[in-house]
Amino acid sequence: MHEAPVFLPSGQKVGPYVIERVLGHGANGIAYLAHDKTLDRKVVLKEHYPQELCTRDADSHCLIPLDEDTEHIFAESVNQFIREARLIASLEHPSIIKIHRVFSLSPTTCFYVMPLLEGGTLRDVIHSGKRIPPSSIISWLQALVSALDCLNRNHIVHLDIKPGNILFTKEGQPVLADFGTASQRPLHGMVNVLAHSAYSAPELFTENAAPDIRADQYSLAACFYELATTCLWKTISEEIGDAQAQELLKSLAQKEKTLASITPYLIQNLSINRDDRSPSPEAWLSGMSHALHRERLHKLRHRILAVAGATLITGGALTWGLYETGLLTQEVQKTPEDILVEKLLQEPEIEHFNRASREFHDYYSRMFLNLAQKKESSTRKTLETIAAAKSTDELEQIKQSWRKQQQLDNMTLLAAERLYAIKGKKLAQQYNHLASPAWLRQWEQRNSDSIDARIHYPLSQSLLQRIFPHPLHNPSYLSESRLRINAASSKIIHALEKKNQEFGIYKTTYPDGTPRNPSIFDKMNLKISEQQCSLFQIELI
Structure with missing residues (x-):
C-alpha cells in the first residue's frame, strides 16, 4: 500500500509556470492547473509521480526514490515518461492531446505541458443525464477511432481509456488524454500491465498481458456503450455481461435508427475474446463509414421515391434521373475530383x-x-x-x-x-x-x-x-x-553503476562537480593519489 501523493502547493513556481490548483491525480501522476507567465495563459502540467516508487522532499519539493531498492526502477520510469511524452508530442491528430513541452526540475522530477481544454469530459456528459443527439455520438466515435488508428500506426497502446480521460474542446471536439499508462507496443514480446479500470479489456486482468490496440478498442466501445445506453459499464463486477450488452445495444438501435449503423461495431469490439473484435481501428472506421454511407443512400432513395409518388410525376423522367445518378442502384456519384484522382x-x-x-x-x-x-x-x-x-x-x-x-x-x-x-x-x-x-x-x-x-x-x-x-x-x-536502442543502453549503464556500488566503487562527483556522497570518503579516510582516485569513478558510457 503506497502513501498518498504530496501535491505541490498553490503558488509554487515550476520553471515559467505557477501552480494554481490540483486538477486530479492517479497512480502514476498528478495534473495541475497552472499559469504560463511567459505567454500569459492557463495550461495543464502533468507531473510524473509513481506513488509506489517515490515521495516528495519537503525542502526542495523534488521527487526522491522511496529507498535504494526502488532507485533504479524509478530512474527508468522517469526515462520512459520522457521518451513516451516526446513520442506522443510527435503525433499529429486533432483527437489526441497536444504536448507542448517536456522539462525537468531535477533528474527525478519531470513534467509535460498540455493545453487546458475547457469543454469538460465524457464522464461529465454521461452524468449530466441529457440526451445526446445520435449524430454527435457517431461523430465523436469516428473521431476517437481515428485517433486509435493514429496510435496503432505508431505502435502505441493507451491502456487507460475511460470517460474521464476523454476531454472536449470548447468547439465540442473529443480529445484522448492522459497517456500516463501508455506503452510502446513491441512487435514481439510482452508488455506487463495490470488492468485497473472498469473499462479495461478482459485480457489485461492477467499478470503477463500482451496488450495491443484491440484492448483500447474494447475500452472505447465500453465508454460509448455507457454513453448510448446510460447504463454503467461494470466489467470487473460482471454485472453487465457480453450477452446482456448485445441485447441492450440492439434494443437501442431499434429506438434510435440512426445508431443502427454503428451498434454492430460496438457489439463486436465488446467481445470478451479479442480475436473476435475488429482487427484494427482502421477496419472499424472503414466498416462504420460504409455502413453510414449505405444508411444515407437508403434514406435519400426513400425520400426521393416518396416525393415522386406524391407528385405523380409521369413519363418516368424522375425514375430515369434516379438511375442516372445511381441512387436507385446504390452507386456513388463520383465528383470530378474523385475521377481526377482515379485517373492520376x-x-x-x-x-x-x-x-x-x-x-x-x-x-x-x-x-x-x-x-x-x-x-x-x-x-x-x-x-x-x-x-x-x-x-x-x-x-x-x-x-x-x-x-x-x-x-x-x-x-x-x-x-x-x-x-x-x-x-x-x-x-x-x-x-x-x-x-x-x-x-x-x-x-x-x-x-x-x-x-x-x-x-x-x-x-x-x-x-x-x-x-x-x-x-x-x-x-x-x-x-x-x-x-528503444537508447533505452537498452540506459539499462546497461544503470546495471554497471549498481554493480560497481556493490563492489564499493562509487562516482566521486555529479556531472556538475559536486561530491556525490562525501560521507563515504570521510568514513573511508583514504589517502590516495589522483591516479588511484580515478579507479573510484565510473565514466559515462
Whole structure:
C-alpha cells in the first residue's frame, strides 16, 4: 500500500509556470492547473509521480526514490515518461492531446505541458443525464477511432481509456488524454500491465498481458456503450455481461435508427475474446463509414421515391434521373475530383512511384525495428552477464566488451540511417517531379478529353495525400527504434553503476562537480593519489 501523493502547493513556481490548483491525480501522476507567465495563459502540467516508487522532499519539493531498492526502477520510469511524452508530442491528430513541452526540475522530477481544454469530459456528459443527439455520438466515435488508428500506426497502446480521460474542446471536439499508462507496443514480446479500470479489456486482468490496440478498442466501445445506453459499464463486477450488452445495444438501435449503423461495431469490439473484435481501428472506421454511407443512400432513395409518388410525376423522367445518378442502384456519384484522382492513380509513373514508396517504407521499417530488437536481445544477455560478475576485473572486461559492441551498434545504426537518407532523397526528387505544376499540366493536356475537373495549382495537401497515399517521410519507425536502442543502453549503464556500488566503487562527483556522497570518503579516510582516485569513478558510457 503506497502513501498518498504530496501535491505541490498553490503558488509554487515550476520553471515559467505557477501552480494554481490540483486538477486530479492517479497512480502514476498528478495534473495541475497552472499559469504560463511567459505567454500569459492557463495550461495543464502533468507531473510524473509513481506513488509506489517515490515521495516528495519537503525542502526542495523534488521527487526522491522511496529507498535504494526502488532507485533504479524509478530512474527508468522517469526515462520512459520522457521518451513516451516526446513520442506522443510527435503525433499529429486533432483527437489526441497536444504536448507542448517536456522539462525537468531535477533528474527525478519531470513534467509535460498540455493545453487546458475547457469543454469538460465524457464522464461529465454521461452524468449530466441529457440526451445526446445520435449524430454527435457517431461523430465523436469516428473521431476517437481515428485517433486509435493514429496510435496503432505508431505502435502505441493507451491502456487507460475511460470517460474521464476523454476531454472536449470548447468547439465540442473529443480529445484522448492522459497517456500516463501508455506503452510502446513491441512487435514481439510482452508488455506487463495490470488492468485497473472498469473499462479495461478482459485480457489485461492477467499478470503477463500482451496488450495491443484491440484492448483500447474494447475500452472505447465500453465508454460509448455507457454513453448510448446510460447504463454503467461494470466489467470487473460482471454485472453487465457480453450477452446482456448485445441485447441492450440492439434494443437501442431499434429506438434510435440512426445508431443502427454503428451498434454492430460496438457489439463486436465488446467481445470478451479479442480475436473476435475488429482487427484494427482502421477496419472499424472503414466498416462504420460504409455502413453510414449505405444508411444515407437508403434514406435519400426513400425520400426521393416518396416525393415522386406524391407528385405523380409521369413519363418516368424522375425514375430515369434516379438511375442516372445511381441512387436507385446504390452507386456513388463520383465528383470530378474523385475521377481526377482515379485517373492520376492509374498513370504508370505515379503508380510506379507509389509502389516504390510503399516498398521503401516496408523495407526500412523492418530494418530499423530489427536493429532495435537485436539491441534489446543483446542487452538482456549483457545484463545477465553483469549480474553474474564476481570481481571488479571481470566487470571491467564486461564493460570494455560492451563499449566495443556499443560502438559497432552505433556505426550500424548510422549506416542504416545514411542509406535511408540516400534512398529517400531519390524518392523525394521523383515526388517533386510528379507533384510539380509542369508535369501535371502536361498530363492534363494529354488527358483533357477524359477529365472534367480543372487542376488548380498548387495542389491542396488533401488532394496530394489521395494521389500519393504513402508518406514521403515516416519518422515514426526511426524515432521508435532510436528510443528503444537508447533505452537498452540506459539499462546497461544503470546495471554497471549498481554493480560497481556493490563492489564499493562509487562516482566521486555529479556531472556538475559536486561530491556525490562525501560521507563515504570521510568514513573511508583514504589517502590516495589522483591516479588511484580515478579507479573510484565510473565514466559515462
